[in-house]
Amino acid sequence: MPLTLPPELRARLRMLRLRPRLASGASGIGQHASRSRGAGLEFAQYRAYEPGDELRQIDWKLYARSDRFFVRESERESPITLWVLLDATASAGQADRAAAQRTRLDHMRGVAACLVELALQQGDRFGLLAINGDGLQLVPAASGARQRDRVHLQLHALQARGSWPAAERLRPLWERVRPGDLLLAIGDGFDEAGIVLLEQLASARREVGLLQILTADERDFPFDSGHRFRDPETGEELLGDGAAIRADYLQRFAAARSALQLRLQASGIAHATGWLDRPLDQPLQALFGRGGGA
Amino acid sequence: MTLLFPLGLAALATWLLPLLIHLARRHPYTPLDFAALRWLRAQIRPRQRIRFDDWPLLLVRLLLLAALALLLARPALIGPAPLPKAWTVVAPGLDATALRGTAEEGNWHWLAPGFPAIDHAPPVSSASLPSLLRELDAQLPAGTALTVHVPDPLPGLDGARLKLSRDVQWHTQPMPVTSPQTAVALPRLRVHGEASATAQHWLNALQRAWGVQALPSPLAEDAVPERGEMGVWSRNDALPANWQAWLRDGGLVMRAGKPAASARILLRDAEGVPLLWQQRIGQGQLLTLPGDWNAASNAALRDPQLPRALLLALQPPTAPRLGDGRDQAPHRAALPAVTPPPREPTPWLLLAIVLLFALERWMASSARRRVAA
Numbered sequence: 103m104p105l106t107l108p109p110e111l112r113a114r115l116r117m118l119r120l121r122p123r124l125a126s127g128a129s130g131i132g133q134h135a136s137r138s139r140g141a142g143l144e145f146a147q148y149r150a151y152e153p154g155d156e157l158r159q160i161d162w163k164l165y166a167r168s169d170r171f172f173v174r175e176s177e178r179e180s181p182i183t184l185w186v187l188l189d190a191t192a193s194a195g196q197a198d199r200a201a202a203q204r205t206r207l208d209h210m211r212g213v214a215a216c217l218v219e220l221a222l223q224q225g226d227r228f229g230l231l232a233i234n235g236d237g238l239q240l241v242p243a244a245s246g247a248r249q250r251d252r253v254h255l256q257l258h259a260l261q262a263r264g265s266w267p268a269a270e271r272l273r274p275l276w277e278r279v280r281p282g283d284l285l286l287a288i289g290d291g292f293d294e295a296g297i298v299l300l301e302q303l304a305s306a307r308r309e310v311g312l313l314q315i316l317t318a319d320e321r322d323f324p325f326d327s328g329h330r331f332r333d334p335e336t337g338e339e340l341l342g343d344g345a346a347i348r349a350d351y352l353q354r355f356a357a358a359r360s361a362l363q364l365r366l367q368a369s370g371i372a373h374a375t376g377w378l379d380r381p382l383d384q385p386l387q388a389l390f391g392r393g394g395g396a
Numbered sequence: 397m398t399l400l401f402p403l404g405l406a407a408l409a410t411w412l413l414p415l416l417i418h419l420a421r422r423h424p425y426t427p428l429d430f431a432a433l434r435w436l437r438a439q440i441r442p443r444q445r446i447r448f449d450d451w452p453l454l455l456v457r458l459l460l461l462a463a464l465a466l467l468l469a470r471p472a473l474i475g476p477a478p479l480p481k482a483w484t485v486v487a488p489g490l491d492a493t494a495l496r497g498t499a500e501e502g503n504w505h506w507l508a509p510g511f512p513a514i515d516h517a518p519p520v521s522s523a524s525l526p527s528l529l530r531e532l533d534a535q536l537p538a539g540t541a542l543t544v545h546v547p548d549p550l551p552g553l554d555g556a557r558l559k560l561s562r563d564v565q566w567h568t569q570p571m572p573v574t575s576p577q578t579a580v581a582l583p584r585l586r587v588h589g590e591a592s593a594t595a596q597h598w599l600n601a602l603q604r605a606w607g608v609q610a611l612p613s614p615l616a617e618d619a620v621p622e623r624g625e626m627g628v629w630s631r632n633d634a635l636p637a638n639w640q641a642w643l644r645d646g647g648l649v650m651r652a653g654k655p656a657a658s659a660r661i662l663l664r665d666a667e668g669v670p671l672l673w674q675q676r677i678g679q680g681q682l683l684t685l686p687g688d689w690n691a692a693s694n695a696a697l698r699d700p701q702l703p704r705a706l707l708l709a710l711q712p713p714t715a716p717r718l719g720d721g722r723d724q725a726p727h728r729a730a731l732p733a734v735t736p737p738p739r740e741p742t743p744w745l746l747l748a749i750v751l752l753f754a755l756e757r758w759m760a761s762s763a764r765r766r767v768a769a
Contacts, residue, residue, distance in 0.1 A: 319430070320432045331427075350437055358435055
């Protein structure tokens with residue numbers, strides 16, 4: 103499945119901006135407001151002259167009006183680094199019964215491609231962190247169209263298998279993702295270790311968001327006869343009559359989702375949910391759209 | 397519709413086979429990936445619901461088994477065969493096309509064994525026409541009108557008058573018959589050489605009573621009579637060996653004396669006294685007169701009825717087999733109702749089974765193809 107985004111989706115993506123809450127003071131010129139002020143395009147404030155300021159920064163017209171030296175300051179715009187973290191454990195291989203060809207991993211690839219497209223629009227650096235049973239596969243952060251191709255290549259090669267790896271195998275992640283970077287995790291959010299990792303990253307001053315991708319079957323539970331349900335990661339199996347356990351499941355699943363939301367909020371992790379039968383950009387609109395969270 | 401072997405329906409028990417296979421196949425559920433398994437609670441076992449998918453295929457298979465069971469049970473149709481209202485039969489030998497003329501209606505058949513349709517070539521049959529008519533009358537349902545065309549001197553008559561259970565339109569067509577010229581040869585007596593004069597005298601009288609010819613000359617000493625002649629052994633002793641061999645090969649010998657124990661009485665006189673005994677020996681027969689050859693002492697030889705009765709016993713007159721066609725028109729009589737033979741639709745059932753089998757194979761293979769695609 104090529105990761106080409108349909109034109110109407112691209113049009114909607116053009117209205118979005120990746121807006122980190124934590125301003126980074128890093129180098130370069132980008133679209134993101136930074137807290138470091140100085141020479142720049144956008145006016146920020148006037149402040150009184152202090153010894154050491156360059157003479158060319160003094161606003162001479164204001165001096166003429168007020169007979170004092172003021173220095174004109176602008177906000178500098180700087181690029182951020184976006185990390186897309188993909189949870190490609192075996193549960194990502196699940197698909198809806200209605201559309202058995204389209205797995206959760208396919209949807210997550212699409213959402214990742216949308217994020218890459220957004221970062222590319224804004225001139226940001228972006229990298230990919232893909233986690234499955236084999237461990238961590240990463241594409242180091244860079245910018246530009248060739249970086250997008252590298253990320254797409256890696257997304258293509260990705261396969262849903264295994265369960266969440268041990269913390270030691272994810273150590274390269276801590277070396278790459280620097281404080282202040284924006285890290286958006288795309289996954290089902292069912293792995294406890296994955297949530298713990300996000301909490302740790304958030305408390306270590308990384309800006310973290312979770313785009314939870316759930317299937318329509320998990321939302322609606324449309325099974326009405328006997329089935330043998332199998333957890334793809336643990337292999338655990340459960341015989342159940344769909345119609346009989348439906349109400350109980352829906353209640354418990356909703357409770358688990360709200361509990362997860364509370365937990366993420368407590369850690370300051372932005373959270374949005376995408377469904378397999380909804381458009382790819384739906385969680386992005388919720389997070390970054392007009393009036394959206396961060 | 398009835399079943400000749402209702403026990404064959406026990407084969408319907410084989411219905412259990414595809415049904416059980418179909419239901420047992422359902423029990424192992426195909427595993428379904430479900431990552432949110434931890435929020436499922438398994439306190440309720442899945443109900444074993446009877447679910448039929450692929451039910452058209454199952455239905456065809458059940459139908460196939462039912463047809464096989466029905467074949468075993470041998471269904472038979474009891475009701476009268478749907479026959480046309482009118483039947484017309486023509487005796488073979490008559491010109492059917494001329495009789496038929498332009499009339500296309502009516503069921504025209506030959507009056508011959510099997511009653512072939514009139515379009516076939518005229519069958520050559522020697523069966524008796526009245527007998528065939530009785531058979532046809534028994535086969536046809538009560539309502540069917542019958543028209544019969546027979547030749548005018550009606551051949552093939554038998555002892556009983558023709559009686560049918562229905563009114564018959566009886567048409568006779570004059571057809572000349574050549575009555576078989578059966579020149580009835582009168583028996584000729586042949587006496588052996590040493591016959592006494594009294595015996596010769598009586599035998600000569602007997603021969604003349606049958607016909608005008610005289611007694612042929614007596615045989616030589618050890619010669620046997622010719623075939624067709626009636627040997628007369630006038631001595632009281634046993635027959636010589638060559639006469640016995642001739643008798644066993646189909647000869648006819650008359651002697652006088654004491655009859656054997658196994659002989660049966662052929663003729664009696666007016667008072668019931670036996671006149672003549674008959675005994676079969678090999679192919680031939682031995683006639684025995686009581687007493688001796690002397691007509692003066694033997695009352696049996698003087699019986700006036702003996703020559704004629706003996707001739708009738710030896711050559712019984714043939715019954716008349718030809719009769720006037722109009723006179724022989726069948727009478728209507730209340731005959732016992734004949735139950736028509738049950739008709740078994742076995743070929744149609746076999747055809748249905750073959751078609752069902754082909755359908756089942758097609759459905760099964762196409763279903764597999766659909767899954768594989």
